[in-house]
Amino acid sequence: MQCLPGLVPALSSLLGALALLQLSLYLRVPSRYGKHEERLARARGRLPARCAWFLQELPSFLVPALLLALRSPPRLEPLGCRLLCCLFGWHYFYRTFIYPFFTRGRPFPLQLLFFGTLFCIYNGFLQGYYLIYCAEYPNDWCTDIRFTSGLLLFLLGMGINIHSDLLLRQLRKPGEVTYKIPQGGLFTYVSGANYFGEIVEWFGFAIATWSLPAFAFAFFTLCCIGPRAYHHHRYYLKTFTDYPKSRKALIPFVF
Numbered sequence: 001m002q003c004l005p006g007l008v009p010a011l012s013s014l015l016g017a018l019a020l021l022q023l024s025l026y027l028r029v030p031s032r033y034g035k036h037e038e039r040l041a042r043a044r045g046r047l048p049a050r051c052a053w054f055l056q057e058l059p060s061f062l063v064p065a066l067l068l069a070l071r072s073p074p075r076l077e078p079l080g081c082r083l084l085c086c087l088f089g090w091h092y093f094y095r096t097f098i099y100p101f102f103t104r105g106r107p108f109p110l111q112l113l114f115f116g117t118l119f120c121i122y123n124g125f126l127q128g129y130y131l132i133y134c135a136e137y138p139n140d141w142c143t144d145i146r147f148t149s150g151l152l153l154f155l156l157g158m159g160i161n162i163h164s165d166l167l168l169r170q171l172r173k174p175g176e177v178t179y180k181i182p183q184g185g186l187f188t189y190v191s192g193a194n195y196f197g198e199i200v201e202w203f204g205f206a207i208a209t210w211s212l213p214a215f216a217f218a219f220f221t222l223c224c225i226g227p228r229a230y231h232h233h234r235y236y237l238k239t240f241t242d243y244p245k246s247r248k249a250l251i252p253f254v255f
């Protein structure tokens with residue numbers, strides 16, 4: 001496989017367009033899974049959350065791994081590029097092989113699972129194809145300020161995201177499906193602490209790779225889970241009379 005000129009900008013632009021579509025569709029009405037499903041039209045079929053998240057996220061790990069295996073020789077140079085690939089793989093290893101097996105979430109709608117899987121194939125291909133076949137970094141990219149600051153942001157965001165997912169999980173006993181007020185960590189300041197972490201993480205990745213595909217994905221993440229954080233926040237304010245009034249939706253002290 002070779003790097004086709006024009007393919008990466010075209011796929012990245014389409015991802016940007018999908019982000020805007022996502023924003024226009026889900027700014028007013030939340031995407032219909034989790035706490036926003038029962039108040040809206042019920043999805044026809046569902047799959048247990050563990051199975052659904054595993055299947056949905058698997059392509060984001062598998063597609064770049066396959067692209068790497070197809071490359072001859074199957075290794076990446078320079079070190080900066082290798083590390084960037086590892087960051088993407090590391091996140092999706094967690095999201096595919098760890099997160100689903102601990103989740104206590106409700107069954108996930110099949111229809112969204114289908115679109116979510118398509119999205120993960122698309123994005124896994126775009127990020128993997130760019131990093132494995134097209135990216136060109138200088139040998140000292142690891143010491144570039146963009147790489148180091150982006151890496152720090154990525155790690156900070158990932159830490160917040162994993163910690164917040166853990167706090168959410170601890171709100172329920174196994175088999176429980178009720179909603180409670182999240183407490184602790186960044187939830188002290190925002191309703192969407194896990195989403196805040198994920199957004200910081202992917203903007204960190206975009207800065208570290210300094211690439212169009214990664215910025216397009218960070219933008220998509222913002223347009224996808226930013227509105228969802230806002231809908232979660234409204235849900236909490238409506239549902240719990242004792243919900244902390246100082247808590248914001250997504251960005252501490254701001255929004």
Ligand code: NDX
Nearest residue numbers: 022034035104105106112115116168171179180194198221
């Ligand atoms: N999956 C990313 N668009 C998405 C699935 C939906 O990873 O057609 C985007 C992802 C997909 C979406 C994906 C892409 C766009 C799609 C969309 C569906 C339609 C849309 C395909 C791929 C589409 C167009 C038209 C443009 C093509 O019962 P429960 O499940 O609510 O329980 C929850 C529990 N919990 C609580 N428990 C007790 N008390 C409370 N108060 C609780 N609040 C929550 O915690 C869950 O078990 C768990 C987490 O819930 P929640 O709602 O906070 O997070 P969730 O949205 O489930 O995300 C889980 C993690 C989180 O860390 C988040 O950052 C990350 O996944 N994520 C999620 C979505 C997208 C994404 C990351 C990204 O874009 N990077």
